[in-house]
Amino acid sequence: MKITHAIFWNGKQVNTAISLQMAKQTKVGMERDYGPLPKGTLTIKAVR
Numbered sequence: 001m002k003i004t005h006a007i008f009w010n011g012k013q014v015n016t017a018i019s020l021q022m023a024k025q026t027k028v029g030m031e032r033d034y035g036p037l038p039k040g041t042l043t044i045k046a047v048r
Contacts, residue, residue, distance in 0.1 A: 008043045020044070 005023040007015040017023035023044045031037055 003046050003048055006045050006047045008045065010041055011043075016047075017044075020046075 002018075005017045005020050006013050007017060007023055007026055015026060017026055027037075027042050027044070030042060
């Protein structure tokens with residue numbers, strides 16, 4: 001059973017990543033593009 005990590009932007013799912021590492025890279029990329037994000041704007045949840 002694979003676990004994917006869903007990325008939520010302000011509570012809306014915008015992306016999924018294969019691993020937590022990829023999810024974190026996505027977050028870093030978004031912070032680079034949009035500047036520092038308010039806490040809780042981008043959340044990562046493990047989903048099956």
